[in-house]
Amino acid sequence: MENRIFNFSAGPAVLPEEVLLEAKENLYALPGVGMSILEISHRSKTYDEIHATAKKKFKSLLGISEDYEVLFLQGGASLQFSMVPLNLMPPINKADYIVTGTWSKKAVKEAKRVGAVNIAASTETENFVRIPKQEEIKLDPEAAYVHFTSNNTIYGTEWFNEPEVGKVPLICDASSDILSRKIDVNKYALIYAGAQKNMGPSGVTVVVIRKDMLERSQDSLHTMLNYKTHAENDSLYNTINVFGIYIFGLVCKWLENLGGLDAMQKLNQEKAQLIYDCIDNSNGYFRGHALPDSRSLMNLTFRLPSEDLEKKLIAEATKAGFDGLKGHRSVGGLRASIYNAFPKKGVEALVDFMKDFQSKNS
């Protein structure tokens, strides 16, 4: 078998090896079906079972109650930047957005096409090095909802406690940390996430919506943009991404076998700590972008003493079998994305590599 390298990509990202191997088997013919998973109808009994099982496992992992619908949509998290305000802003027509990075800003841009946006807090003047404190968040008690981004993929910051929003519905873009740890879903009115970091391939967006929120969607909305359409049709109004949901189901099974989200969180904390310790013990050679209390467990961003050294490290790392470490241009430096499926041995290997690089280049 081809050797796999360590894939630090921010997304689409590394998938569990077990999942890839099982999918490889079934790509030619699903046992007892005689057709590839890529060839079966989304209306077939075989797919029904895949769909229902994936949904059940996902709900069980996150502890989602019967008060919520789980929808499998397409169009990425980016389409949710529009669907959320189109469905949920009227008739109040104003909403609060907490801005902690590029993706929150993109969500704001689309919401402004629908109604008034109050920027309840923003850390942009500090180049998004941190999550705002509760006392900095200026909420409007009459807002239709409050929107925040739980993990900032580009800047490497993460919320570990939800903002307190009183009775106003809380909406979260959890694209880059969903299923990485337990959350209390009951605090949320809606959670959305593209699958391509922690849940599967790109082309699937998961939306968890509290059923009472569905009453806000007006019939005048375009059919495909209306959450009600998808809730009433169990996400099968049109041709669903059959393969994507199949992989999503396998990822949920993998997480279940690993011990669920508590076990996943523990492992994610251990992995991230190894890199943050390396940064903190480097006498300032490596400098984290995020402030310590806002550090993400998923995307770890850091700089070196010069851009030349950063380029050199990335070039040598690529040769050594570490892919995808180049940071996003708005932060520069490096970004190690170590989602759920990223192996701990890859993190250990990177830390050894970083220490070795420092000793040879300082």
Ligand SMILES: Cc1ncc(COP(=O)(O)O)c(C=O)c1O
């Ligand atoms: C936090 C966050 N939100 C939204 C997006 C956009 O997702 P998509 O490409 O699925 O539209 C991304 C993509 O990386 C992201 O990290």
